[in-house]
Amino acid sequence: MRALHTEIVHDPVLAADYVKRLDEPMRELKKNRLRAAQSAGQLSDDLDLDVAVDLLFGPVLNRWLQRTGPLTDEYVDHLVDTVLQGLQPRHT
Template sequence: MTTQRRTPDASRRSQATRRAILDAALELVGEVGYARLSIEGIAARAGAGKQTIYRWWPSKGAVLVDALLMLSEGRGEGAAELPDTGDLEADLKTVLRATVEELNDPRLSEPMRALTVEVLLDPDLAAVFAERLDRPVRELKLRRLRAARDAGQLAPGVDLEVAVDMIWGPLHRRWLHREGPLTAGFADAVVEAALNGLRPRPHGGSPQGGQRGEHG
């Protein structure tokens, strides 16, 4: 009786190697910072070859972008739509409280902080960051606010691009500049203040300065 040998699963090996590389990038950027992060260091930590990394990613920044995407997907935050229970204020508070938790988690916040700074200096990385992370997440926010506007929960003249910045901007500013503690209470206050200016006015009025349309 002969024993058949199983053919190694190349796809599974590739997935395991990719995961090891992304995990290594997250660990190292938290330990040494973005400036000292290197493809050589990532390869050594992951037990992978440099050429393997360069075959999949053009730069350490691109590796880190995919590492953050992997981490978000692992937390169940991938490309999921924002909650829509019909109660816009409650839904936004839920989302912003989750954002506070993310930004207070060093495993996620430190790589994100490093990338946020680096994209200001590296146009190529900025393009990757926008395509893979920023624009997809922003579109989810716009879709939720568009549904609220269509349902009459926001003034018809509200500019949704501006509304996104009003709602999420204060959290990211406080986080990036370390201006104060990020708490659920702060998130709730931001939502309440933003919606106070975005909701329909009595007698068909619009928020001051409101303008229909979405620009970007």
């Protein structure tokens, strides 16, 4: 996957194919899960789901691609807790 991501940077055709065949379907599955959390009142109704997906998965992908630190269960659990806490509805 690291090699694929390297090639995507240099090959716009491959990048477009990757987005269409892999990224978009996976992103939609992730957004569906966030929609379920919205329906349950766990996330704000006006949440930008694309931004939420980026917030949740961007740090994991970055850490994995660049090997900037260990990608442990503890790290991911802390990341998810932190992001989801910030995405909860605001009670005013």
